[in-house]
Amino acid sequence: MKRVKICLAGPGNVGKHFVKLLIERNELFKKQYGIDLQLFAVAGSKGGVISSSPLDLEKVYHYSSQEPWKSYFPGYGIDDLKSWQIISDSETDLLVEATPSDLKTGEPGLTNFKAAIKAGINIVTLAKGALVTDFAGLMKNAAKQNLSIKFSGATAAALPTVDIAHYCLAGATIKKISGILNGTTNYILTKMAREGVDFNTALKEAQKMGVAEPKPDLDIEGWDTAAKIVIITNATFGSELSLKDISVAGIKEVTLERIEEASLKGKTIKLIGESGLENNRYKQTNQDIKNKVFVKPLALENHHTLARVDGTTKAIHFETDIFGDLTVVGGKSDPRAAAAAAIKDIINLARERF
Amino acid sequence: MKRVKICLAGPGNVGKHFVKLLIERNELFKKQYGIDLQLFAVAGSKGGVISSSPLDLEKVYHYSSQEPWKSYFPGYGIDDLKSWQIISDSETDLLVEATPSDLKTGEPGLTNFKAAIKAGINIVTLAKGALVTDFAGLMKNAAKQNLSIKFSGATAAALPTVDIAHYCLAGATIKKISGILNGTTNYILTKMAREGVDFNTALKEAQKMGVAEPKPDLDIEGWDTAAKIVIITNATFGSELSLKDISVAGIKEVTLERIEEASLKGKTIKLIGESGLENNRYKQTNQDIKNKVFVKPLALENHHTLARVDGTTKAIHFETDIFGDLTVVGGKSDPRAAAAAAIKDIINLARERF
Numbered sequence: 001m002k003r004v005k006i007c008l009a010g011p012g013n014v015g016k017h018f019v020k021l022l023i024e025r026n027e028l029f030k031k032q033y034g035i036d037l038q039l040f041a042v043a044g045s046k047g048g049v050i051s052s053s054p055l056d057l058e059k060v061y062h063y064s065s066q067e068p069w070k071s072y073f074p075g076y077g078i079d080d081l082k083s084w085q086i087i088s089d090s091e092t093d094l095l096v097e098a099t100p101s102d103l104k105t106g107e108p109g110l111t112n113f114k115a116a117i118k119a120g121i122n123i124v125t126l127a128k129g130a131l132v133t134d135f136a137g138l139m140k141n142a143a144k145q146n147l148s149i150k151f152s153g154a155t156a157a158a159l160p161t162v163d164i165a166h167y168c169l170a171g172a173t174i175k176k177i178s179g180i181l182n183g184t185t186n187y188i189l190t191k192m193a194r195e196g197v198d199f200n201t202a203l204k205e206a207q208k209m210g211v212a213e214p215k216p217d218l219d220i221e222g223w224d225t226a227a228k229i230v231i232i233t234n235a236t237f238g239s240e241l242s243l244k245d246i247s248v249a250g251i252k253e254v255t256l257e258r259i260e261e262a263s264l265k266g267k268t269i270k271l272i273g274e275s276g277l278e279n280n281r282y283k284q285t286n287q288d289i290k291n292k293v294f295v296k297p298l299a300l301e302n303h304h305t306l307a308r309v310d311g312t313t314k315a316i317h318f319e320t321d322i323f324g325d326l327t328v329v330g331g332k333s334d335p336r337a338a339a340a341a342a343i344k345d346i347i348n349l350a351r352e353r354f
Numbered sequence: 355m356k357r358v359k360i361c362l363a364g365p366g367n368v369g370k371h372f373v374k375l376l377i378e379r380n381e382l383f384k385k386q387y388g389i390d391l392q393l394f395a396v397a398g399s400k401g402g403v404i405s406s407s408p409l410d411l412e413k414v415y416h417y418s419s420q421e422p423w424k425s426y427f428p429g430y431g432i433d434d435l436k437s438w439q440i441i442s443d444s445e446t447d448l449l450v451e452a453t454p455s456d457l458k459t460g461e462p463g464l465t466n467f468k469a470a471i472k473a474g475i476n477i478v479t480l481a482k483g484a485l486v487t488d489f490a491g492l493m494k495n496a497a498k499q500n501l502s503i504k505f506s507g508a509t510a511a512a513l514p515t516v517d518i519a520h521y522c523l524a525g526a527t528i529k530k531i532s533g534i535l536n537g538t539t540n541y542i543l544t545k546m547a548r549e550g551v552d553f554n555t556a557l558k559e560a561q562k563m564g565v566a567e568p569k570p571d572l573d574i575e576g577w578d579t580a581a582k583i584v585i586i587t588n589a590t591f592g593s594e595l596s597l598k599d600i601s602v603a604g605i606k607e608v609t610l611e612r613i614e615e616a617s618l619k620g621k622t623i624k625l626i627g628e629s630g631l632e633n634n635r636y637k638q639t640n641q642d643i644k645n646k647v648f649v650k651p652l653a654l655e656n657h658h659t660l661a662r663v664d665g666t667t668k669a670i671h672f673e674t675d676i677f678g679d680l681t682v683v684g685g686k687s688d689p690r691a692a693a694a695a696a697i698k699d700i701i702n703l704a705r706e707r708f
Binding site: 159164305341351 | 375379383387512513514517518521522523524525526659662676677678679680681682683684685686690691694695697698701702705706
């Protein structure tokens with residue numbers, strides 16, 4: 001039995017779903033994979049817990065978003081350490097990074113990542129911030145320490161993206177990747193096209209349905225898609241892009257007229273994140289990158305597999321040499337599925353490393 | 355640098371493409387994956403070669419289908435050993451099994467598999483025969499010896515199927531798998547639906563295009579699809595099915611009338627291989643299995659992702675709990691892509707084992 005000692009940073013929404021999945025499935029995972037996932041530490045924004053034995057998961061699930069930690073976890077609750085300090089002191093094998101991350105500064109994920117790497121802890125992340133600000137630096141430092149960083153939860157979660165490139169297409173040269181990587185914007189564009197409503201009406205409906213957030217800017221301005229394509233591109237092509245390196249346009253300017261005009265030409269408008277950085281270890285001018293890695297609304301021919309991907313469904317399309325083209329469609333878009341993506345990464349990391 | 359010493363059994367069509375890919379890509383693989391793939395032995399139906407140093411790949415590519423082996427490979431060419439004997443004596447790490455295999459007897463693959471396992475050699479197979487006759491026995495014996503068997507090349511090749519279940523959906527419970535797993539039959543059904551031609555006309559056209567073989571029975575009677583779904587099912591659900599355990603119907607009886615009738619109801623007829631064996635280590639009566647694992651033409655609602663998969667394109671659809679539904683579409687259907695699937699398996703096996 002392989003035992004994985006886990007530290008969870010960010011016991012909020014997705015973090016709680018992660019704990020819930022451990023509660024429900026760990027016995028199954030022991031039988032199915034010979035892997036025992038044990039939670040030894042939790043790092044919140046204002047303290048957390050570090051334990052010398054596996055934490056009571058039910059207790060973590062119920063009390064991890066309450067404070068002060070000392071009163072709920074007497075003896076090992078901590079109220080005066082930052083999350084990176086808890087990670088440093090946790091003596092765990094693996095950090096699950098689920099903090100709400102800022103795409104510009106990368107924080108608090110970036111500091112948490114650095115603390116984990118310094119302490120010899122592998123990382124499975126659901127947060128994008130650290131990876132879109134210093135992907136190359138973090139990967140190099142992790143490699144020096146012989147540590148793995150996996151990030152399915154930060155790259156479309158239940159829809160496999162980097163896994164496909166890394167595992168299912170091993171040996172092929174990938175020429176181009178394009179994806180519908182954000183469910184909210186795809187829902188809005190689908191609604192506009194099908195029901196003939198304008199952007200604002202579709203957005204309001206999406207918010208009412210819980211598909212769009214009250215503050216929807218990260219999604220509708222394309223930044224969520226951009227963060228995902230930057231990470232997927234770096235992981236696949238060995239590039240060293242940050243979020244600021246690529247050109248990003250969202251769907252605010254997509255009018256109903258433009259959608260109808262495209263439709264008359266047998267086309268469908270989708271918000272596409274695309275990367276055509278064919279070569280590994282790609283070094284080019286910024287202008288080359290902006291042309292080859294971008295996020296923008298594109299009018300796709302209706303027979304293109306991505307044109308038919310509707311509603312909140314996501315999809316990714318790979319153009320390769322020896323394997324031909326491959327499209328992957330689906331995967332749930334909810335916090336539980338995001339947590340499941342972290343579980344997947346942990347299982348695969350344990351298979352490879354433990 | 356990880357070195358993998360390879361024995362190739364079956365240096366025919368796909369086998370030659372495999373050697374060609376090694377010639378073209380091994381330098382790239384060394385850099386990209388830190389893996390050096392070296393061919394040390396070739397086992398043909400009437401002899402082969404065993405070498406104590408890496409074989410000259412160009413020479414193997416050009417002369418491996420000629421005989422006698424001794425005259426083309428003086429000193430180490432062998433004309434009087436069977437393929438399993440060459441495998442046994444090869445002192446290699448990995449067998450690439452690319453012999454034309456019989457789906458009923460499993461031979462010559464079955465004997466080759468057994469020889470490899472006995473000699474402590476991992477297996478990457480492109481042939482289905484051994485796996486549809488004694489999947490469970492082979493897997494158990496390999497596990498006892500701590501050996502891996504990978505079989506992407508036997509389960510839709512460039513379309514990832516078992517990789518998705520094993521790697522991309524790790525941690526999820528897969529509830530149902532259904533696939534369009536054979537390009538020839540999908541081409542014929544698509545042609546009938548689009549052009550309103552009958553089965554025989556569509557088959558003849560497919561043969562003219564090189565999409566169907568002169569003897570097309572394995573494809574059109576559903577046995578190729580059946581072999582793939584049997585292997586995928588065993589690998590995913592831990593079942594121990596052989597080809598004879600499941601019910602199989604092909605497309606010979608699909609009339610143009612039936613296709614048109616389905617079309618009027620908003621449906622499309624596809625040859626589907628399906629498995630609904632939800633539980634791991636599934637033990638049921640034969641009748642249960644026949645109901646839950648089958649190959650037959652099904653009328654799918656047009657909005658089903660598989661209904662839109664046309665021509666020679668293949669696809670597989672997974673229903674899971676925590677990841678939701680996932681569909682993978684594409685992958686080339688030619689001998690070079692099949693050889694590429696073996697390369698992929700070798701790279702992943704080397705990552706895990708070497």
